[in-house]
Amino acid sequence: MSYDDVWVVVPLYNEGPVIGGVVQEVRATFAHVVCIDDGSSDDSAAAAEAAGAVVVRHPVNLGQGAALQTGFEYALSVPSMRWVVTFDADGQHQVSDVLAMLELAGSDDLDVVFGSRFLDDRTEAGFLKGLVLKAAVGYTNLTTGTRLTDAHNGLRVMSRDVVSRVDITQNRMAHASELVQQIGHLGIRYGESPVHILYTDYSRSKGQSLWNAVNILADLILR
């Protein structure tokens, strides 16, 4: 099966040690990878480019939400694009999960498939992290009218139509909730698919602190 109409959008910020491997692994299945280098100070952009990704460089650091929106706009400039996959640069996502999500989108006629860590028990989040993530999804469901089990997962599959209709304005971490909210308002068919997040030592050392939950909440309330 060819995935020539799929574009994998990878927000990239200082992931030099791993990004080359991540891009190579994704490109073994998906030909089109666009990395949005969000003003990295290391060799991330060069490593991604060497591995075969298209690299779009933000002249200054803007945040992950801004990088995703740039990636969407780049993907929309490619006429043959039908699907966008959002994928993290730190190697915690699996290509096999993306294949399952694309299959679900096709078989159930969905416009968006969100990855969820909580549909099966493969992902080992710590107790406190699990609690905060549950609280986050509870808040998101409450304020957006959606029914999801995991709102802050970076792995998503979106149709071209949806990508063209969303507009992320939350530059930093609150973009995940904002995206869920906008998709909820579109009134399109969405679903969830179980994904396995690999919490490696590397991703743990780079992972966001739980303090960020407070910042996300403030960004959402003061929207």
Added chain:
Amino acid sequence: MNIVLIQVVLIVVVIAVAAQLFRSRGERSQALRRIGLVLFAAIAVISILFPNVWNRVATLVGVGRGTDVVLYALVVAFLSFAGTTYIRFRDMEGRYTRLARRIALDEAELRNRPTESSES
């Protein structure tokens, strides 16, 4: 029970200012800010000329001393300043993001077009 009146007034003003600043933008709020600034200057001049005015205002609304009224007014003014500054920074960030994104996409197009056309 005199203190209750000032408490009610201040709470209402604080909430109203906060709600106003977090919702409205554009011409009307800019005009209101400017009117507020002019009023602020006028009141400052009056209170310099007639320091006792604040004591009279204080007894009127049920606060002990004029300095307390000034302090409360300052709290409200500072809150509204913080609110407007927050909104202006956020709007500016939005514009700056769109500018940076445009630059990034244009540059990517320039870099990628030659290879794409040679492939096809």
